[in-house]
Amino acid sequence: MAKPKAYVQKDMCLACGGCISICPQDALLWISSKAEVNTVLCNSCSLCVKTCPIGAITWEGQ
């Protein structure tokens, strides 16, 4: 089974851009002033999940 992709819970995102600065795949983008994961580019490395200071990034399907 494919690994789950990172997922931004939009109502928790405080838009600091930490995930965007750290994603080695450039898979995080601003959409309507919140971070969003491009699931095609995401390789499930978990860096953004670990980096988010308030825990707004989890895994798809969770």
Next chain:
Amino acid sequence: MKYDVVVVGSGPAGSVTARFAAEAGAKVLIIERRAEVGVPVLCGEGIGQKVDAFHVLEGTRWIASKMDGARIFSPNGTKVTLAAEYAGSETGYVVYRDIFDQELARGAVKKGARLMLNTRAVGLLKKNGKIAGVQALHLNKTIDIEADVVVGADGVESRIGKWAGIQTTLKPHDLETCAQYTLANVDGTSPYCDFYLGKQIAPGGYVWVFPKGKDTVNVGIGVLASLSDSGKALRLLDKFIASHAELKSGQPLRLLSGADPVAEPIESIRDHLLLVGDAARHVDPITGGGLMLSIEGGKLAGETIGRAVEQQRFDQQFLSEYETKWKGAFGKKLHRNYVVKETLLDMEDKTLDMLADSLKDYKFEEFSTFSLIKALVTKHPSLLVKLTPLMKLARA
């Protein structure tokens, strides 16, 4: 739309660059993706009083309080007090960062720069293979902004540099992930900016408590991303507040998250392009402080751009004047502090406690390398070995 210069980002670095470029006669446009300059505030809001020397801020509306110095608390609570002049470029004023940024932007506009909000750069314009401006989304409409010079003042997440082929992605080891509250209903009148260190408190970073006068403080945490996991920064900050009697009664007026590069500077120029501020990683790797460097570097960038426009020279070679100047002004210091950061990261809490114990009565006003080393090793000879990398640095 055709300008001499388009500055992407209206933070301190962008506004100050725009100000000095406009003052030198360049036609400048600043674009900002947010709907209000300086909002949301992602900052500890501390800056040294040396900022006055740049004459880029009018009046005092941006100042929340003036600080006498800093107090650093080691993991076991040992306190080292530093007068403001020894406490680095984050201690002096605690500011209202939103007003601070707006005052800097107002200064740029007063010198003739134009400012567009709700305008996000989404790519570089190229003409004959050369950078010729930016493409931007303005209220969901795509617009082309032509300019001879593009300034990437787009902060920690900088895309401009990346689009120009500069490696900007931060390693987890070089990023502090931050959470921050503005708390009311606490004592905000202390004359000290406080810093708390320790692996249990803030792995690879620190907690800061900066008084904003009356009954308000700015309290925040930075955790090194390589030592972080989901939501850790906020969890540890909440724990810190709950375990400190003087903060426990506080109620949050504001909660923010943030990201702060603690990396070495990167390349800052290409043909037709410059990077300033956080985008160029002009941040003190020890403290994560970048306000002063944004202003200092922004001024140098603006002045170089002014000359470039005057002489119609936009090649990398001409713009390298900027890189030479910022390296002269603070390049060495950033490199040195990066090495210090690495050394501090390797230190056990116990070592930090010994350091603090050696320094707690040290008279920094009588500073000399010799007296400092003596103070360090008299009490705790084993520190000598732990500090060898720093001694080497001091000799280099």
